[in-house]
Amino acid sequence: MKIPVQTILRELTALPHRGTATPQGSEAARLLQSYLAEMGATTRMEPFQTPKTYATIVYWLIGGIVAGLVLIPFTGVSVGFVWYFGFLAWKYFNWRYSFIVKFPVQHTANNVIGKWKDRGGGEDRRKVILMAHYDTAPVSLLYSPKQQAGFRASLLISLWLMLLAASLATLEVFGVALPYLTYIRYGLIGYFILQAIIGTAGYWLKGYTNGASDNATGVAAALATANRLNQANLPGLDVEVVLTSAEEVGMLGAYYFVEAHKREWKRTQTMVINFDTLGAGRLTVVEKTGTAEIIEYKNEPTRIARQLIDTELFQDRAQVGRWHTADFDSVWFVRNRIPVLALCALNADGQMPRIHQPDDTLAFVDTTPIETAVDLGEAVVKEWLKTHLAT
Template sequence: MYQSILRALTALPHRGAATPEGSEAARLLQDYLANLGADVRTEPFQTPKTYVTIIYWLMGGLLTGLALLPVTGVAIGLVLYFIVLAWRYFNWQYSFIIKFPVQHTAHNVIGRWPARRTGEGTRKVILMAHYDTAPVSLLYSPGQQTNFRTSLIISLLLMALAGVVAMLEVAGAGRPYVTYIRYGLMVYFAFQAMIGTLGYWLKGYTNGASDNATGVAAALATADRLQQLQLPDLTIEVVLTSAEEAGMIGAYYYVEAHKKEWKRNQTMVVNFDTLGAGTLTVVEQTGTLDVIRYKNEPTQLAKELVATDAFRGRAQVGRWHTADFDSVWFVRNRIPVLTLCALAADGRMPRIHQPDDTLDQVETGPVDTAVDLAEAVVERWVAGRQQISVLGK
């Protein structure tokens, strides 16, 4: 049943956050959710259109501070400020850099089916996927993707070195060698900013069939399946976020807006991301320097199911350290979350952030398995919660 929304989303040239095409995708999703019988709303938020803006602010601020050091020692504050912003952003923590100009309005699209019964035993499942598409990136090319984390860690460590160099330069220590190192770092950061954004200027956005029209399709198909089960105490919410490709920004604002409403022992989240090729993977670990571990009930249930006959050979457990997922904000707020993606045998996500991420390249097997596994996890979770409730009485 998800083929129609896959075709509709990929018929657009792209779905960039806060672009006309992104707005059209949001409209299509609202109509689709309404046809499924959901109560539909959108939640606007402010965001840069792409990570390109953020990279230019981070590298530009750092370069400006390093360039001004011979003029004024105050520039060391500028250097350290942008190092902190970069460390937080690239370790997938909240960074104020996401609020820097220029800001645009994007929308999360939300569909909700309230529980048929209300009371203390009511549970909530949030089915999540981002619908925006990424800029084309040279850093995600097949030869570079596996080295992405290493490259990012090297850049972060060199930023830390830049902070030390800035302090030595202001103190007048180690000259002229410290000055030479400062110049070398400036060249490196300028080169990284160019390489990290050149793909966007040359090729624009990806079509985003696998990343992440497939995830959207899986979230919608799972919601439809769960509706058919008619679990009376279960509220189902589909959350389709924008600006994930700018730094999981839509998901950040969604979690911040609603986390106080959720009871952790009665809420679970399933995040679907990039299911178009490879083997369905239950994500147990992500992160750059700051390792993010998915140690929670729905992930454990999924890992147990992967070992059963129903999913043996169809799904696996794995790790993903190339960027991160919308689910990072749930992990950081200790909200139980399961993240599903598809990985090739070498651990890569084929074609992500590349011009050939198109519908004709999508394999539907991982999408089908993701829907089956998500449904099974929710059923087990609900049954377990019901048993705990009965024992509690």
């Protein structure tokens, strides 16, 4: 059964938001599971523990660093707090697993899974995983059009200042360059507190976004691509749709999914397509992401996609690009060397319009990038299958 893209977009955005581990997020998960069941998939939900928003993580990180800096005059042991929470921040904001995501308070969220199989192929069967996150982001001042372009630079400055704070705090404990280091420490305390306020004020003032572009569009593209591939009845191909939650917390739903299943996959027989934010701009094949650490998409699906967008069918509809403002669920596949194609839509300035903003609503969604993503996704899978048959 085919569920129209417009229906998916309309019904998902009818919810005020789909925040992680909220009643609205749970309602969205049930709706998506019903879509998958209507499409003939075997469905399940995979629960995991997560903070509700990144605000919890930011407060722990900043709170730990600030507490360590405040306690410097009283005990040198507090330097360890600064180093420890700075290390956790470096891991978290470079999109690696950081134990900070386990700090209180934890809530239950669900990934929604749908699978189709039994098309023959025996031991040589191939598997394609179609992914998109369905949760919506807190409103953020840091993602306004002017701020979005400088998001990475701002994040890098904060990370390096955390390293500076830990280094100077260590010197201060040993009595080096006093009282100048004390004044610098006070300044750093003020800076980190201000960053925590700016980074989370949008959430407390405005709540969650409706998330039409980010990422109801990606969900619609994943389901539509699954429908195309199932209708094509490609022999020896297993299709799986994975709709994750807690992407906006730090790609946690995808992390737990990969950790739970990566040992089941044969890298030479598995590929992943991740659809994220396809509501405005031109479809973009992502080649690089990352903050301080650069993450490169050097794999077969991405190579095939880059070849296809040079063909007549896609040359005026898609492009290659980079995205260094936060990251995608696909980062965990890259880190585990599992072939993944990451697709999003970027405007002429290389930005995603309206993400993490109150006006990320259905009224501003252009479905053209969604349609192109479905076409390209289908074409990449078919070409990937041909390549394997040829070998």
